[in-house]
Amino acid sequence: MDIIRKIEHEQQRIDLPKFKAGDTVKVFMRILEGEKERIQVFQGNVLRVRKGGTDSTFTVRKVSDGVGVERIFPMHSPFIERIEVIAEGKVRRSRIYYLRKLRGKAARIKTKNIWDKN
Secondary structure (H helix, E strand, C coil): CHHHHHHHHHHCCCCCCCCCCCCEEEEEEEEEECCEEEEEEEEEEEEEEECCHHHCEEEEEEEECCEEEEEEEECCCCCEEEEEEEECECCCCCCCHHHHCCCHHHHCCCECCCCCCC
């Protein structure tokens, strides 16, 4: 069992920022199209973060042309160039699936102030 943990630890990325559900993030993904490579940005709210070693994932939701788009990213994927935290959200749940039902102003997440204690 220690051998498996050692291999998993070697494959984990340590350059990722700390973020949680409710935060607004920009995920810079490396996309391969034939021989070409480009970087595509996916910006949205984090709905959930699933922890669990190398197979941990996080779900990001954005609204594009009035349609909600969700994407699940592997946390330690080599195709993720970088992740930028744009804003920290003020939510009371670890999974904010209720955003799927909300529209317009109701779907906004309050951002944390630098003076908040929590």
